[in-house]
Structure formats: C-alpha cells, structure tokens
Amino acid sequence: MTLIEDARKGVVTDFVKKAAEYEGIEAEKLIRLISHGYVVLPKNVRREEVQPRAIGMLTSTKVNANVGTSADYINVEEEVEKAIIAQKAGADAVMDLSSGGDLDAIRKRIMEVVEVPFGTVPIYQAARDCHRVVDMDEDDFFRVVEKHAKDGVDFMTIHAGVNWVSVERLRRSKRLLGVVSRGGAITIGWMLHNEKENPYYKDFDYLLEILKEYDVTISLGDAYRPGCIHDAGDRAKYTEFIMLGELVEKCREKGVQCMVEGPGHVPLDQIETSVRAMKSVTDNAPLYLLGPLVTDIAAGYDHIAAAIGAAIAGMAGADFICYVTPSEHLALPTVEDVREGVIAAKIAAHAIDLIKEGQRERARQRDYEMSLARKNLDWERQFELSIDPEKAREIYSRRKSESEACSMCGDLCAIKLVKEAFERD
C-alpha cells in the first residue's frame, strides 16, 4: 500500500506522525491533505530512514538543492560534500542531477549522505547511456526509472507533459530561447527525431505502475519553462500546465503521490498569475518551483534573482523551492555556491512561512525571539537565531564595538536611545 492509500484509509503511520510533528500540525489533518493530494510526503519504500518533509498546503515551505556531476566536471566526493553542506544549510531535499561519470555509483554514493528526500531526473541517465540521445528506445525511458526506484530514490522528475499537443504549441511559439529544460530538450529531441510520442506521456499508466511499486513520488517536470523573460507565460507553457493537470488526476487515481514543477524566468508581474493558474488546473497539487528568476541579467547573483521570484511565488501558493546558486547560467556550482544558494532559498521560504496559513504563527515566533534578542542587545542569541549563525558571528566579530551595541551605530544605537528615553520619561 502506498502512503497516499494509507492516508485515504485514515492510517496514521509513524512516518506520518513524525512528519506532522515536524510541521507542527495534527497528524489527522496531514493525512487528510495527503489523501487529497494537496501534500506529498516523499519516501521510497526501499529507503530505510528518511527525514520526513511534507510538501504542500499548510506545511512549511521546503527547499531543494541540486547536486551532481556534469560531463565536464566529475568529482564525486565534491558532489557528496555539496549534499552534506546543503543539508547543513537547511535543504529539505537533495536531487542528484549527475550526467557525467559512473552514474549508478555516483547516485548511490550521494544517497549515502542524504537524510532528507532524495530525487533524480532519470532521463539524464537514459540519455547518457546511449551514444546519441535520439538512439534511446522506448524501454530505455522506463528502465532507468525502475533502476532508480529500486535504488530507493524518493522522488523523480518526469517530463510527461511533453506530447505532440504541447510540442505543436512550442513550434508555433515565438520563443527566443526555445526549451531550456534539459529533460524537456532530450524528450523533444527524441520525439522529433523518431517521430514518436513521448513514452512517458503515452505509457503514463505503465510509468505509474513502476513508481507505485516503490511508492516513488512523481514530480511532473517543467519542460517548457521559459528560459528568459521574453518567453515567459506563453501558450506552450500554459499548455503544459494543462497536460500536467490531467496527469495529476491520473496519479491521484492510481495512488501515486505527485507534485508539479513550474517556471523558470518570469517577470515580477506574471508570477502570481502563473502560480495561481498552475494551482487551478492541477487542483492544488504541491508546486515545486525553479526560481522563478525575475531577470535574465543577474548572472553571478541568480540566487538573489531567484529568491525574489520564489518569495512572490510563495505568496501565491508555491510550496517547494528549488535553489539556484550564484553559478547558475555560468558553471557547475562549487561547494560554497551550494551553501549560498540554499541560504538564499531558505530566506525566501521563511519569508513565505511568515505569511503562510498553518505556519505563520510558528514562523513568526522565531522572528519575535530574534527581535527580542535585538532589543536586549543579546548577541549570542541573535547568532543562534540567524539563518546562518557562523556567518552572522563572523561579521559581527570582525568589528567589535566599544559599546554594547554593534559597530554600525555604536552609542547612537536607536534601540538604546528610545528605550532609555521612555524609561526616563
């Protein structure tokens, strides 16, 4: 029985109980949300221990960190270190997107250090295993999915919304950058070359059977995510939303947990509409966002452009934020980039939780305590409550103040001045 089927029967497992505790909500409420598909709780039956991370309605906003080799740069232990650092910085999920080296070995090695839900994009490996991407046969698409499922992968991105209907919309579109999703590009390239429908779409039921056997959560991939501001919000992307919405319905019918991925590069004023449209056509499936990046020109600082977009998307209902690192658009990230990326996404996630139904009160408590520590000029407590205690301490320490305040204002500290004035008064 899958987790969603258990939930529908009202069974509260230990895992669900732990997840509910982590969220600060009642277990009964959580299983109701899971049974409707409004929340997913990824865990492969083959994985012995996973930290529960519920994603979706009423639960705290989660952050994913991508790690993995590329053809140009294969250093497995560095990717392992990234996975460790990402979790230390607060990542709620880690995806291995490796596409260079011995992919099976790399995946297993990274999984060893990942305690939170672990995800992959199987088609990268399917494509890598062939001489040319277009040489894959239909079985290759499913073979890797099954392999990853057997290895214990908790969630997988599958670009099943790519089909002839959406490809036709893409062909008629006036996109500048076409397709920027790797998985989407592989699939479309394969379809056009072989003149065949996307196997993941055509045989979606078969795909679900495999996933169901291992209780893998499907993350319906965002093949048409706009790769630049110019391409945002076009008909190809909206068509994919609709296709994904249909597939969400199938997943729920079959008892497979699913979430939906979203764009991409999106200008500020289109984010809310885009998120609400996705939520509408997918009947409130948990929404997993890459970015959205609010400008194309922030190379070197795309973690900031993405944090802006994520926060706005979160206001409109996004649940799960895929981090973006300062290396985005430029290179494979370093370990330090990974840390920066996770923290930027965590800031957005926490800002969202400060206003998110079900999480608001708990999230605000932390900010309240931080501000209380500020009022009391209690620096140790401030470091403790900071998103990155080490960094906060380091900045504070490099310039000690003569006063009990910090070196910014010193004796002209506003908090001190007014506190004293009202006390005297």
Next chain:
Amino acid sequence: MTLIEDARKGVVTDFVKKAAEYEGIEAEKLIRLISHGYVVLPKNVRREEVQPRAIGMLTSTKVNANVGTSADYINVEEEVEKAIIAQKAGADAVMDLSSGGDLDAIRKRIMEVVEVPFGTVPIYQAARDCHRVVDMDEDDFFRVVEKHAKDGVDFMTIHAGVNWVSVERLRRSKRLLGVVSRGGAITIGWMLHNEKENPYYKDFDYLLEILKEYDVTISLGDAYRPGCIHDAGDRAKYTEFIMLGELVEKCREKGVQCMVEGPGHVPLDQIETSVRAMKSVTDNAPLYLLGPLVTDIAAGYDHIAAAIGAAIAGMAGADFICYVTPSEHLALPTVEDVREGVIAAKIAAHAIDLIKEGQRERARQRDYEMSLARKNLDWERQFELSIDPEKAREIYSRRKSESEACSMCGDLCAIKLVKEAFERD
C-alpha cells in the same frame, strides 16, 4: 528659482535635458512630472556637477548606498573607497551617514568622489556635536541643515513626521522594538527629555526656507519604520505616513522638491498595502525605501531579504531603493559588503523596471540581448550584459567546459539540443 519652480514655468534646463535623456523619456514629460512633485531630480545649486538621477514616476528605479564612519570605526579613506565602489556597482545616489570623527571633513572628502546625488542626515551631526543628544537646542537642528546645504548636499533626510501626535501613537503601541531609526530616536529622545515639539515639525516652514535657498531635496524621514516583523504596519507608522503626506503638500507649495521614506521590516503580505497607502496619502510623492526586509532572521544576508522586499515594493510603486548590506544588524559594512549590497538592490531595481510603466521596454531590451547571447552561446556578450561582468566571467572561467556550452550541462545543453532538433526537423 528652484528646479521645481523652473519646471512649473516649463523651463527645460540642460540638467533636465540630460536627466530626460538618461531616462529615455521626453524632457517635457519629465518637467511635468517634476512640477507635480511626482518626480524629484536632486541637485544642490552649490554643486557644480552632478549626474542627473530622476526619482519617481515613469523613471527608472534608483538605488542608494549609505557610507560613513561610526563612533567605533573611523577610517575615512575606507568610506571614500566604499563611495567609489558603490558608484562603480551602479549606485544612483550616495549618502554619508557618518557619526564618528571630524564629520565636516569626512563629508567634504566623500563628496569629492561622489558624482551622483549626495545625501546626508544632518541630525546625526547635530547630535554628535553635543555632549548628550538631549542637550541640543532648537537652533542646532537647523544650523547643521544650513551647513550641509552650503556644502552642496543634494538631498537630506529630515524626520519631520515626528511630532506629539505620532509620539502619542507610539506610546500607545505594543511595539517590541520601539524606534529603530537613528534620526527618529534622537528626535523622540530630545522631545521627551525637553518636553518640546520636534523643531523640524514645528518650524517646518523655516526649514524649507533654508532648503529652498540651496535647492536641496528633502527626504521626509521614516522615524517609525518597524524594526521587526512584529511591529510592521502599526498605527504609529500609519500616523507618520499621514504627517508626511501633509508635509509633502507644504513642500510642493513652497517649491521644495521632496520624497518620502518608507519602512523597514515588513512581512511579504503587507508590503503592497503599505506602499499603496503611502502613495495615497502623499499624493504620489517619490517613495524611498529602506528594504523592506521580509524577515528578521536573515542577519548576514539581509541584502537578500531586502532585495525581496524591494522588488515587491517596486511592483506597488516604490521608486528609490536604499541598499542593505550583508552586514546589516551586525556591523559597519566593509567595501565588499557595499558592493554586494548595491548589486542586490540593482537586481531588484532592474526587475522592477522590467514591469515599470515608462521603463519596461528599455529594460527588457537588455534582458532580450542577454538571452540572445545565451542562445548563441556568446559568452563574452553575456558577461558584458551581466549586472557584474567581472563576477560572471570569474565564475564561468573557473570551470571551463569542453563543449561550447558551460560546465553545468556540457554536451547535454538544452538550448543546443532543441535548436538542433528543430533545425534537423
């Protein structure tokens, strides 16, 4: 005659012409906006050369960088370097907030390197010149304003919205952090101790006379800005909006350019309301924002928390973004912090311009060209168009790809794959 009076007479000066060119709008339109007070164009008559930076409706979103010593840390040449770096990174204005050392000498020294509008908060110096803040007499408040005006300061923050009406609202408020504005705190402390009305409020007309003589733009200070999420959007702050709105009217009557400053720490879902309320009660005065910071716990990364808030505020009408550095809440920033702070604010500003009436088309052109360069895998052009070309180049270069793509995807570059597939097709 002041700039606003010229504008009302329909006089298009060379300075206005340059400003209009910089904005890509017609000079006639610009003077109409200035004459209504919807746009300010700060320039002290005593300053020979200033780069024109129009702030407000239909003009591009501007960024300010604060520099200056504190009592604990006085290194004038470092502050000078910060001012230079800030402008290099794209700051449209620089404020000297020094409160330690020989303030006159420091101000003059920093001004030497500032080519964009230069601002100060005169009350810091007034307070510093006295043994105790509360010992200032009423003349001290104005004496420093006149001194700064004579020295050529283009815009000054004056906390004139602090009066007994707003102080009473503060007293009745249930704030956790009280007042966190340094200028606000000094003023309130002085009022309570001396049992006297704020001289800037009481003798606002006299203040305007001084400012008018040198055509200084007044930036109506945000004394009650919330210092934490808990304190956001309370009655003290809304009362100040109203007071500032009344003062805006006076400034416009007297022919003094003015803008209004805004909060502070504000949760995501209150930013839009807050900005729209300010715009409403101030009749669309240009809005100068510090942050808003969308959480209290981002110490060490407050430039990111602020960029999120600024972008959302910009969607609702904010015009001028005061940068926040990674050192905020912890220490006086370093030169590198200043650069990071400016760039984060510039990203938000550009994201806003991508959707801002009057600027949208021009801003989008840059993103379009960037994306075109991405499509063509033209790396040099991508660096050129990046918000920080050096940083982008450095990240790209540290991991060269074997392919013409970057080391992130290498030969699985999505852009390449689909381009080739459609071309073959």
